[in-house]
Amino acid sequence: MALNGDRENISRAMVHVMKEGQKDTFEKIIAELTPYEVSVQYRGLPKKRRILFLEWLSIDQLVSLLRYVTREEQVRILKKIGPVRSIELLEALKSDELAYLLTDLPDKEVEKLIGEMREEEKKAIRKKMKYPKKTAGRLMISQYVWVHKSYTVKKSVEKLKHFIDFADYLNYVYVIDDEKELIGVASYRDLLLSDPDDRIIDVMTSDIVKVHELTKQNEVAKIIGRHDFFSMPVVNDDNVLVGIITADDMLDIVVQEANEDIEMLFASGKSIDFHTKPLVAAYRRLPWLIILLFIGLVSGSIISRFEATLEAVVALAFFMPLIAGMTGNTGTQSLAVVVRGLVTEEINFKSALKLIFRELLVGITLGIICGLIISIIAYVWQGNFILGLVVGSSLVATLIIGTLAGTIIPLILNKFKVDPAVASGPLITTVNDILSLLIYFGIATAFIDKLM
Structure with missing residues (x-):
């Protein structure tokens, strides 16, 4: 069946x-769609049609569907397809996908979902769930190929062929010793270019880049990105190989973390997408907005404190939104740079000082250029040189402080092991609003006699 129409x-x-019960036609339609397009069709269906949609999908198609829906929707799908198919689906998932699905679920819910699985599968899941969230242990998969150091290249290749349907990927083969410690790694290329009778220990690379099972997932992402590996071996305290993390799985985690950071940067808190109900979306945004509302009241109290200055020189009010807005904008820009850098770079005291100094120079440059422009505009508009000087110097000072605030706050949070993305854009903007008004009215009050 040719599908030339649009999504609708x-x-x-x-x-x-x-509606017509034409399962054969349904299967032909699904066969022409990508897994992502299948997920789009599922999410767009009326709720009463979703159960039949899931019933007509194969287990492999259900596995693909789960990769494109939220964790909450994954759990709902498992409940909709019934206990028998849900067990088949769980057993078909990779261990890292299963760990992601079960994360945040109560222990009783987890036990209920895995209750009918084979004992061996249940044991593996329980072991994985003991690892802390967002660590290499939770992300790793156990489907990998290892060979003993005594193997020849020929024997290693034969083992790879034997496990080709078992392993999720076969780009590397890992070499272990009698104690199962990881001592080397060899790529397919290494094996192809070697003589079949060569010993694997002579072919392998012993300089291994690996991660500990408790390493945080953002650190794993940095290492994989730095070395461009297809996968990363995971070891325990005894250097025993316990699993691997693949680059494609790590990419999913990076995208997930990026989405979470964007949500926190803009103070939306939890996941909100096109399919989130209005009341749920409002509820998730509300806490931050209430906090910012009360912080914003401080701005009002600052203005009331300088009421006499405003009454004396009404023209000062014209530039209040500009001063506050510019300061908030430059702070948010710096925040975005720092949050992105913390994901991709190793930040130590020296690099942090370098970053702060760099952003200080950026703030000074921006402040001087923007301050000079607004000084000329204020002078031409109001015909008051001192007013132009006050507005311009205030903008210089506030842009410098705003840039530093957007840089230093996330660095401090990162130092204390707090996700720097919680220093959200609205929070930085609100704090900078308060600082900018204090500076602006402080300078204006100091020059009040010359302004009048």
Whole structure:
């Protein structure tokens, strides 16, 4: 069946064949869609049609679908397909995907979902769930190929062929000793270019880049990105190989963390997407907005404190939104740079000082240029040289402070092991609003006699 229509036409066709019970036609439609497009069709269906949609998908198609929906939706899907198919689906998932799905679920819920699985599978899941969240142990998969140091290249290749359907990927083979400690790694290329009778210990690379099972996932992402590996071996305290983390799985984690950081940067807190209900979205945004509301009241108290200055020189009010807005904007820009840098770079005391000094120079440069421009505009507009000087110098000072605030606050939070993304854009903006008004009215009050 050729599908040349747009998404809406496909959706209508899919609803029609489900109404008519045309499973064969449904399967032909699904076969022409990518896994992502299948997930889009599922999310766009009326709720009463979703159960049949899931019932008609194969286990492999369900596995693919789970990769494109939220964790909450994954759990709902498991409940909709019934206990028998849910067990088949859980057993078909990779261990890291399963760990992601079960994360944040109560122990009783986890036990209920895995209750009918084979004892060996349940034992593996329970072991993985004991690792702290967002660590290499939670992310790693156990489907990898290892060989003993006594193997030849020929024997190693034979083992790879034997486990080709078992292993999730076969770009590398890991070499262990009698104590199962990781002592080397060899790539497919290494094996192909070697003589079959060569010993694997002579072919392997012993300078191994690896991570500990408790290493944080953001650190794993940095290491994989730095070395461009397809995968990363995971070891325990005894250097025993316990699993691997693949680059494609790590990419999913990076995207997930990036989305979380963006949500926190803009103070939306938890995940909100196109399918989130209005009341749920409002509830998730509300706490931050209430906090910022009360912080914003401080700005009002500052203005009331300098009421006499405003009454004496009304023109000062014209530039208040500009001063506060520019300061908040430059602080948010610095915050974005720092949060991104903390994900991709190793930050120590020296690099932090270098970053702060760099942003200080940026703030000074921006402040001088923008301050000079606004001074000329204020002078031409109001015909008051001192007013132009006050507005311009205030903007210089506030842009410098705003840039430093957007840089230093996330660095301090990172130092105390707090996610720097919680220093959200709105929070930085609100804090900078307060500082900018204090500076602006402080300078204006100092020059009040010359302004009048």
